Amino acid sequence: MKEFIYTIKDAQGIHARPAGMLVKLAAGFESKVTIEKDGREVDAKRIMGVMSLGVKQGSVVTMKADGADEDTAIVQLEEFMNNNL
Secondary structure, X not given: OEEEEEEXXXXXXXXXXXXXXXXXXXXXXXXXXXXXXXXXXXXXXXXXXXXXXXXXXXXXXXXXXXXOOHHHHHHHHHHHHHHHO
């Protein structure tokens, strides 16, 4: 399992547009991909789960990838977060 911790910089947090982009990216990996905030972990391949976390600017989240392509997944997910959130 690979993971990284990220602090949200976007003023609107994880709102609908970037959440959709994140879910689409995560769904492209064979690995299980999760996002965790305040001890609550959800499947990053499900938009409702991601949106239900209520991630705001300044929130600290942990992204995790576990599976055959976890190395590639975690690199691309971290790049996405840095560029979009």
